[in-house]
Amino acid sequence: MNSIVSVSSISKKYQLPLSNKEVSKSLVNRIFSKREFEEYWAVKDVSFSLNKGDKLGIIGNNGAGKSTLLKILSKITKPTTGKIDIRGKVASLLEVGTGFHPELSGRDNIYLNGAILGMSKKQITQQFDEIVEFAGDQIIKFLDTPVKRYSSGMYVRLGFAISAHLDPDILIVDEVLAVGDADFQKKSLGKMKEVASKEKTILFVSHNLTAVANLCNKTLHLEKGYVKQFGETGEVLNNYLSAMQNNLLEQSFDHIEEAPGNDLVRLKYAKLTPALIGNQIIADVRNALKIDIEFWNLLDDQNLNISLHIFASTGECIFNVGTQPELLNKGVVQASLTIPGYFLNDGNYLVSFMIVKDKSIVLFNFEEVFNFEIADYREDTTWYGKWPGYVRPQFDFPIQQVSQKI
Amino acid sequence: MSFISNYRINQVRNDLELLLILAKRDISVRYKQTFLGIIWAIIKPLVTMSVFLFAFKNVSNIKDLGGYPIQLVIFSGVLFWNFFANAFQFSSNSILTNSNLISKVYFPRIIIPISALSVPFIDFIIGFIIYLILSLSLNYPISYQIMYLPIVFLFLSLFSLGLGLIFSSFAIKHRDFLQIIPLIVQYGFFVTPIIYTSNELISKSWFQYYLYINPLVGLVEFFRFSLIRGYHILTFYDFFISSMISIVVFILGLFIFKHKEDTFVDHL
Numbered sequence: 001m002n003s004i005v006s007v008s009s010i011s012k013k014y015q016l017p018l019s020n021k022e023v024s025k026s027l028v029n030r031i032f033s034k035r036e037f038e039e040y041w042a043v044k045d046v047s048f049s050l051n052k053g054d055k056l057g058i059i060g061n062n063g064a065g066k067s068t069l070l071k072i073l074s075k076i077t078k079p080t081t082g083k084i085d086i087r088g089k090v091a092s093l094l095e096v097g098t099g100f101h102p103e104l105s106g107r108d109n110i111y112l113n114g115a116i117l118g119m120s121k122k123q124i125t126q127q128f129d130e131i132v133e134f135a136g137d138q139i140i141k142f143l144d145t146p147v148k149r150y151s152s153g154m155y156v157r158l159g160f161a162i163s164a165h166l167d168p169d170i171l172i173v174d175e176v177l178a179v180g181d182a183d184f185q186k187k188s189l190g191k192m193k194e195v196a197s198k199e200k201t202i203l204f205v206s207h208n209l210t211a212v213a214n215l216c217n218k219t220l221h222l223e224k225g226y227v228k229q230f231g232e233t234g235e236v237l238n239n240y241l242s243a244m245q246n247n248l249l250e251q252s253f254d255h256i257e258e259a260p261g262n263d264l265v266r267l268k269y270a271k272l273t274p275a276l277i278g279n280q281i282i283a284d285v286r287n288a289l290k291i292d293i294e295f296w297n298l299l300d301d302q303n304l305n306i307s308l309h310i311f312a313s314t315g316e317c318i319f320n321v322g323t324q325p326e327l328l329n330k331g332v333v334q335a336s337l338t339i340p341g342y343f344l345n346d347g348n349y350l351v352s353f354m355i356v357k358d359k360s361i362v363l364f365n366f367e368e369v370f371n372f373e374i375a376d377y378r379e380d381t382t383w384y385g386k387w388p389g390y391v392r393p394q395f396d397f398p399i400q401q402v403s404q405k406i
Numbered sequence: 407m408s409f410i411s412n413y414r415i416n417q418v419r420n421d422l423e424l425l426l427i428l429a430k431r432d433i434s435v436r437y438k439q440t441f442l443g444i445i446w447a448i449i450k451p452l453v454t455m456s457v458f459l460f461a462f463k464n465v466s467n468i469k470d471l472g473g474y475p476i477q478l479v480i481f482s483g484v485l486f487w488n489f490f491a492n493a494f495q496f497s498s499n500s501i502l503t504n505s506n507l508i509s510k511v512y513f514p515r516i517i518i519p520i521s522a523l524s525v526p527f528i529d530f531i532i533g534f535i536i537y538l539i540l541s542l543s544l545n546y547p548i549s550y551q552i553m554y555l556p557i558v559f560l561f562l563s564l565f566s567l568g569l570g571l572i573f574s575s576f577a578i579k580h581r582d583f584l585q586i587i588p589l590i591v592q593y594g595f596f597v598t599p600i601i602y603t604s605n606e607l608i609s610k611s612w613f614q615y616y617l618y619i620n621p622l623v624g625l626v627e628f629f630r631f632s633l634i635r636g637y638h639i640l641t642f643y644d645f646f647i648s649s650m651i652s653i654v655v656f657i658l659g660l661f662i663f664k665h666k667e668d669t670f671v672d673h674l
Contacts, residue, residue, distance in 0.1 A: 071671065076510070076511070076671050077669060077671045078669060092512070098506065098510040099511070103434075103439070104434065104435065108431075115420070115428075116507060116511055116513065118511075120416070120420050121423050
């Protein structure tokens with residue numbers, strides 16, 4: 001057996017008191033009523049094994065058991081059943097700056113935090129200058145200031161700098177990439193990659209599939225505490241993404257009586273089709289989106305147009321686009337719209353549209369006709385932070401050297 | 407094989423270093439942002455002693471306790487009790503106050519309650535120096551009996567830590583235990599011969615049983631025996647019993663703590 005981490009069917013049970021929990025906790029109630037607990041398996045029957053040098057990405061929705069699994073693997077809590085065999089020194093970065101004491105100076109906290117994370121005093125002293133340098137110029141000036149006077153950015157940078165200099169055989173990371181500004185993120189990721197290129201084993205939990213795809217050779221997909229899939233990253237991510245497709249992309253009504261709408265207009269058909277490239281499974285920022293709409297017009301001689309809104313999942317309207325008004329008679333009316341690729345940024349979106357008469361009177365508003373997700377896509381990147389903004393245009397933006405003098 | 411044992415040795419060394427650095431943290435944070443700093447460790451036992459001295463001399467008109475200087479009896483008692491009370495309280499609370507560490511990083515959990523003894527220990531050392539000065543000024547210097555002090559102190563530490571381990575293990579799930587601690591510290595002070603000696607109790611028929619229930623009785627008298635020249639109220643057999651009970655409490659504490667530490671984090 002070559003494996004450095006071997007996990008065999010571990011499970012973790014929590015007991016949650018049932019509702020009206022506050023009351024039933026007290027002794028008085030406990031005497032008079034049976035204690036009622038809801039059993040909850042945060043992790044159930046999870047098995048996998050890793051060889052030296054494997055980088056494992058752990059993915060899954062919130063509540064899938066990722067954090068619990070990491071806690072078990074880093075020995076913070078014990079599984080209810082099952083067995084773990086880990087050979088080598090484990091360091092876990094479940095949160096940067098763990099155990100910083102606000103009253104102590106940056107210098108003291110480096111020693112304190114390093115010791116808590118499992119470094120020897122000698123190791124810390126040897127790497128002290130490197131840690132401070134990694135944390136940035138600002139820290140050097142405030143090395144003897146209590147960390148409670150640090151800005152939150154400095155605090156996080158110092159914390160990460162210490163963690164980045166741990167030298168474990170197995171590193172457990174929980175989304176620390178999300179710390180600091182873009183510049184520091186780049187530095188952190190560089191460090192992660194440096195660690196990754198060595199023969200280190202890494203367990204990495206992230207919501208960021210791009211980062212998982214780039215850093216990890218194996219992926220574990222958890223769902224409600226169970227292992228949905230464990231295997232090569234590409235394969236697992238593809239299945240994960242296609243399973244995520246709970247998007248509402250099509251609505252079609254054969255009978256006018258069942259169709260949404262009113263006495264004036266009713267929806268017949270609506271479909272959103274991303275123009276996928278190659279063997280793509282879900283739409284990403286590159287893809288154009290085609291929207292086809294058909295509706296029944298129930299009155300003759302109407303001057304109608306469609307006004308379509310796209311909303312971000314947070315509720316803001318990204319844009320509103322309308323057709324030209326057209327004089328239309330009773331029957332089926334069709335319209336189609338193409339949103340080009342490299343227009344919407346990655347994220348979740350909702351589409352609503354309304355049928356408008358004489359440019360001002362709303363006949364009916366069809367709300368949330370589509371609900372779709374656009375994935376991120378980047379090539380040759382070293383930065384995995386969330387790309388800001390609602391739109392993701394690719395404008396021509398040339399840059400050139402005009403002179404070599406300063 | 408040698409790789410394994412090397413790894414173990416490094417691990418133990420790292421754990422010891424962590425223990426020291428956590429102790430250092432607690433000590434250096436203790437009097438941060440106070441103007442008098444460590445002087446508080448001198449003021450507090452002196453104030454306690456003065457209050458009882460005032461009451462005894464002026465209100466009750468008591469001049470000595472069991473034939474020994476009243477100041478020395480009270481100060482040694484207060485010194486003893488302060489260490490016990492703080493060591494017990496700090497170690498009982500230590501798991502909860504360090505919950506941020508426990509829920510984020512793994513290391514042997516026992517390091518935390520042990521390191522909680524550091525501050526009471528420093529306070530004790532300072533108080534002990536004050537005691538030496540006090541005893542000299544009263545012309546009652548310490549004698550060879552001082553050589554028993556490390557032994558008493560060891561049993562006292564084991565008992566306080568053992569009790570702290572038991573309370574910290576249970577308090578994580580049931581915070582009721584935290585409510586009991588101040589009661590023990592407040593009333594234990596009066597039911598243990600801290601501001602009086604066992605002379606007043608020794609003739610009672612229940613006293614032998616009381617020694618079993620409250621090992622602090624034997625320990626404090628043993629403690630005074632090591633500090634006050636000629637002080638001798640209880641027998642060595644009584645000391646022995648109290649010491650054994652302390653060890654039993656400590657082992658029980660270790661056992662309970664070991665049994666519960668793996669799942670502390672689930673109840674935080």
